Amino acid sequence: MNRILGFKLGVIALLILLLLIPLSMIGGLVSERQYQREAVLQDIARSSSYRQQLTGPILVQPYTKVWQEWKTHAKSGERYLQEQQRSGRLYFLPERFELNGHVATELRARGIYQALLYRSDNQVSGAFKLPARLGLGDELGLYRFDTPFLAVGISDIRGIGNDLQLRLNGTTLGFAPGSGDKRFGAGVHAPLPALDSQGGQLLEFAFDLKLQGTEQLSITPVGRDSRVELSADWPHPSFVGEYLPSSREVSAQGFKAHWQTSFFATNLQEALQDCVHKDSCQGLAARHFGVNFVDPVDQYLKTERAIKYALLFIGLTFAVFFLFEVLKRMAVHPVQYALVGMALALFYLLLLSLSEHLSFARAYAISALACVSLIGFYISHVLHSWLRGGAFGVLLAALYGLLFALLSAEDYALLMGSLLVFGVLGGVMVLTRKLDWYGVGKNPSSSPGCVTAESQA
Structure with a gap:
């Protein structure tokens, strides 16, 4: 593996780890809102009945x-009934x-x-x-x-x-x-x-x-x-x-x-x-x-479960982004990866805030649509192609759909998650089966952080 490819993979891994910081902050906000809700519910119960x-x-x-029980006198030794x-x-x-x-x-x-x-x-x-x-x-x-x-x-x-x-x-x-x-x-x-x-x-x-x-x-x-x-x-x-x-x-x-x-x-x-x-x-x-x-729709519990899949979700999105870069021999700057990652993290904040006022399904749809539209628009300019940006947006929307299915089917979440990871890995292996990984990044006509005219062909 050449140095450029190794550096890019290392930067992507570092960005994923750094994105855990805002995700943990959003997770803490979910717990805080849960605590506030429980305090209000207890206060209502305190005013009525538990x-x-x-x-x-x-x-x-x-x-x-x-x-009556026989007793013995301590001094005289006589027995008497008490x-x-x-x-x-x-x-x-x-x-x-x-x-x-x-x-x-x-x-x-x-x-x-x-x-x-x-x-x-x-x-x-x-x-x-x-x-x-x-x-x-x-x-x-x-x-x-x-x-x-x-x-x-x-x-x-x-x-x-x-x-x-x-x-x-x-x-x-x-x-x-x-x-x-x-x-x-x-x-x-x-x-x-x-x-x-x-x-x-x-x-x-x-x-x-x-x-x-x-x-x-x-x-x-x-x-x-x-x-x-x-x-x-x-x-x-x-x-x-x-x-x-x-x-x-x-x-x-x-x-x-x-x-x-x-x-x-x-x-x-x-x-x-x-x-x-x-x-x-x-x-x-x-x-x-x-x-x-019981309340059948606990928005905080579902948001908390969604955050648990955030690392997998961001990793899969970055993998698709990286495939576009490798297969089309295009150079994408790490800052652009970071902006896409922040947009993915903000999805969970939007989901949390909207689900407090709307049904969880509606809040999820609005949040996913906002993030897919923003990232699709941005990727279209990064990749200099509306077609590629639209394809990326479709794949991202499919991932959001799969995540919602994971949240809804709690009993089959592990099975569906395993099949998803296996399917993505299989897709990556099929798409890159003829790729010369040693040659990735050695194109002299391209440099990191820019897209050349040849790379758009």
Whole structure:
């Protein structure tokens, strides 16, 4: 390889590395704008309500256990009976738990940013079947019971939109603020009439819950048999949690999903026991499912992904530019390479700024058209041929089209990128198969930085 060719390739490689500086600055700007958007979304959620998780209802029976225990007097050594007592709570999960909910979504804007809020209208129902003697066996007589209550954990109680009323065996009872038990966090609770201590009692319950939140709605399947059905007007759901829907329908008008679980699948009774006796409630909190109301077009994420392909994109463009120079025996100055590279880098800044006000596809088309037009116009004068400039612009537009396809087909991005690189390498090898690389740059009639009349022929 002669010195001129080696120098030109070295300069091109150096320019590509230098272009990483503005690209990294644009990448930092993307992260900054992402942070600003998340701050605005959190501020909107702070003013309304955060993501919601419903845990319960769970029946709680406070008690005081009283018994007598033999003690020995420290001085006289006499034995005597002393009364002992310990307070605690019994927890009962529903035999049956059902929730039917409809979710309506709306967008709240602050400046150029938008947050998705939802309002869910839920009908909750089910039944508790108390065990014989409340599961205490022969020790039942040692217990004194306080007022039982129904606890419902709601992660952000600011989202409650109605006056909650509990319907229990035909009787209407009111809810009070707070879940009544720190293990379930925030929420509401409803004091109940005294339970039948002999057990076997069936308690049918139902209540309506209007709940507002942002981003996600999740539910803990507390019943031995749990059935949840959610429908919404949001066409882009992401089902999350430990359990996927047993059936679902998603269309442009919204979605409908149905979940059904049992104690055999959730092992929720053991998770509740760990929460009560070991103060380890992570297992109980983790056993949930629901839906995440995701934005299908995240312009910052797509712009960030586009920047990841910038080095490959610039390298391919420079390779096409260099092929024009070598095959047509034309000399292109490194400054001209640098100007083309800066135009390629500015594409990502245009894409970022436009996508905040337009759809990503439209912003991408405008940015690509602007860069292709500018570079095509400039190359036409550099190569002294509108035909060559137009051909270069067509190739550049094809590269932008392939990049958009890479961004849209996330699952096949690696495959498409590999085929693209292989195709470009194959094209270069075919076009240069008869080129004398040792003779490149030795034409005495041409010099770096200029185009001679002979080179235009």
